[in-house]
Amino acid sequence: MQVVCLQEDAFYALFDKVIEHIESKRQDQPEKWIDGETAMKELGIKSTTTLQKLRNEGKIRYSQPQKKIILYDRDSINAYLEKHARETF
Template sequence: MEVVCLQEEAFYALFDKVIEYVDAKRLDMPDKWIDGEEAKRILRIKSASTLQKLRDEGKIRFTQPQKKIVLYDRDSIDEFLEKNAHETF
């Protein structure tokens, strides 16, 4: 086992670089749970009632952490779109 010694200043500079790297990677990853507006944008629909119909029919997953907050599972929306995609001839 090797032990690496760093001066305090170098340690904190390295630490800051690691934090920047992790934050940049996290920003690249889309959120798993999205709001209704984002879900409608991805599905390319304008109607909240159409979004609710998809939810009520169990075609897309959702969670309701509070009474007036409904979040949609981005992965289930992607799966729904793939399932309904038609292959070209």
């Protein structure tokens, strides 16, 4: 086993680079829970009523952490779109 000695400044600089790298990797992954506006964009709809209908019929998953905040599961939206995808000729 090798032991590596670093000066304090070099250690904290390396530590900052590692944190920066981890955060950049985390930002590459899309959020699991998205707001209604983003959900409507992904579904290609313009009506909040249609979004509510999909939610009420159980076609897409949602979470309501507070009374007026409704978040939608991106994976269920993608699954819904895949389910309704048509193959080309």
